[in-house]
Amino acid sequence: MFNACLLARPYFRFQETNMRADNLLPGYEKPPAHPLPEGPRPGTSYPVKDGESWGSVATKFKVSVKDLIANNCGTGVTPEEINWYLHKRVGCNETPDRHNWAFSASAKPGIVYIPTTSSVAVAGQNPRINTLYGGPTDDGCGGVTWMVEFELPKKAENDGWIIQRVDRRYDIRNADGTVWKPTLNAPKTTYWEAWPVKKGDTKTSTRYDATADGKTYDDVFDQPIRTGTKGEFQVTALVRFYEVTLPADFIKQNPNTRAEDLRSTTTRPSFWDATGTTHNLTISWDCTVDKPKPPTIITKVIELNF
Numbered sequence: 558m559f560n561a562c563l564l565a566r567p568y569f570r571f572q573e574t575n576m577r578a579d580n581l582l583p584g585y586e587k588p589p590a591h592p593l594p595e596g597p598r599p600g601t602s603y604p605v606k607d608g609e610s611w612g613s614v615a616t617k618f619k620v621s622v623k624d625l626i627a628n629n630c631g632t633g634v635t636p637e638e639i640n641w642y643l644h645k646r647v648g649c650n651e652t653p654d655r656h657n658w659a660f661s662a663s664a665k666p667g668i669v670y671i672p673t674t675s676s677v678a679v680a681g682q683n684p685r686i687n688t689l690y691g692g693p694t695d696d697g698c699g700g701v702t703w704m705v706e707f708e709l710p711k712k713a714e715n716d717g718w719i720i721q722r723v724d725r726r727y728d729i730r731n732a733d734g735t736v737w738k739p740t741l742n743a744p745k746t747t748y749w750e751a752w753p754v755k756k757g758d759t760k761t762s763t764r765y766d767a768t769a770d771g772k773t774y775d776d777v778f779d780q781p782i783r784t785g786t787k788g789e790f791q792v793t794a795l796v797r798f799y800e801v802t803l804p805a806d807f808i809k810q811n812p813n814t815r816a817e818d819l820r821s822t823t824t825r826p827s828f829w830d831a832t833g834t835t836h837n838l839t840i841s842w843d844c845t846v847d848k849p850k851p852p853t854i855i856t857k858v859i860e861l862n863f
Contacts, residue, residue: 582655586644587637591831598628598670599827605660605667618671628672631830681798682709683834683860684719689774693854698844700782701854704774709759709798717800719752719761729788732845737786748814750821751807778838787843797833835859
């Protein structure tokens with residue numbers, strides 16, 4: 558096991574040239590399955606210099622090495638993936654040992670980003686998703702209701718947010734197969750919504766807030782009854798708890814999402830690492846026949862760790 562640009566290692570210099578190598582040995586660099594978005598990271602940009610390392614830069618700016626790496630490479634990355642970020646994003650082009658890319662003044666663009674207290678997200682936990690009130694319920698002709706609560710496996714070590722990415726797909730048709738409503742079947746924008754969790758808690762701060770119908774829950778996937786139609790509705794979601802200050806673009810009553818009073822955004826958060834607990838629902842029905850069969854309702858809740 559190795560840690561790119563982190564541990565102090567004796568410099569290995571090639572006897573033939575007495576120069577640093579400019580490539581790694583096979584197996585020491587690997588692209589992550591879900592790379593962070595390209596472009597600037599949160600925090601302050603800093604041009605790396607000869608002889609610096611993650612450790613020295615972290616010490617210089619009084620941040621932890623863990624937070625510095627997380628801000629530039631994401632959370633849960635392997636040493637091989639850190640090397641990929643150093644090579645492809647920081648532009649490191651020198652390696653003293655052919656195992657790790659090293660910071661140097663020759664790196665292009667040669668920039669790392671120093672996190673502030675609020676800019677680094679610590680990926681916390683994959684929440685459990687507990688079904689409430691015996692759901693999901695068949696409300697007839699595509700109508701469905703699935704209420705759930707989120708629960709952390711262990712108490713939050715710091716304040717944070719449960720973040721859920723949501724994708725929706727509709728294919729609803731008339732008896733003759735024509736599209737029922739083109740605007741409804743049109744592609745939908747991905748969005749992220751958030752629930753607050755306080756330090757020491759395992760459930761959201763809003764878990765037991767009053768509702769108009771007297772039922773309390775964290776999230777609900779629901780659809781109205783659509784008489785005389787057939788088709789399928791699918792929502793694919795992924796849920797993860799992060800100990801982070803929520804970005805300012807998460808707003809309530811966001812007109813571009815279906816999150817309503819929850820804070821939400823259509824911009825992928827910089828800390829989103831595409832791991833978590835799936836929260837999926839699919840319902841298929843046909844109410845265009847005289848005696849409709851019961852719909853097919855499928856839920857899927859599993860942990861995804863890449």
